[in-house]
Amino acid sequence: MSRCKSRCTSSDGYIADNISLCSGIGNRPENRLANSEKNDLVDINKQRFKVVPIPATSFAQIESITEGEVVMLFDLLGNLLYQERATKDFMKINLSNLPPAIYIIKVGNRIPEKIIKSNEPY
Helix, strand or coil, X not given: CEECCCEEECXXXXXXXXXXXXXXXXXXXXXXXXXXXXXXXXXXXXXXXXXXXXXXXXEEEEECCCCCCEEEEECCCCCEEEEEECCCCEEEEECCCCCCEEEXXXXXXXXXXXXXXXXXXX
């Protein structure tokens, strides 16, 4: 058994927050990490969204989102550069006015993703 400070991730994509003890990390259901208070399992893949293409030049498309979720774009200093509510299960963000850099895209309360903005297509 090992101690975890705040978040543990199993090899099959499950996370658990506020864990005091973690044991049996593996693929069998009885070995998945569980929240010590509620015994809740969170499928990390359901919280993921996809950003294409990487690197992007003019536009980035955000996929696997839900209508009504707020999509935000941040620079690495944490400055909010763009915010819009999704009207479909995907959306495009115009990046043409941004300099080449790494940016962070956040959708609702999901795990943020990085995007690389480049002036040169690959």
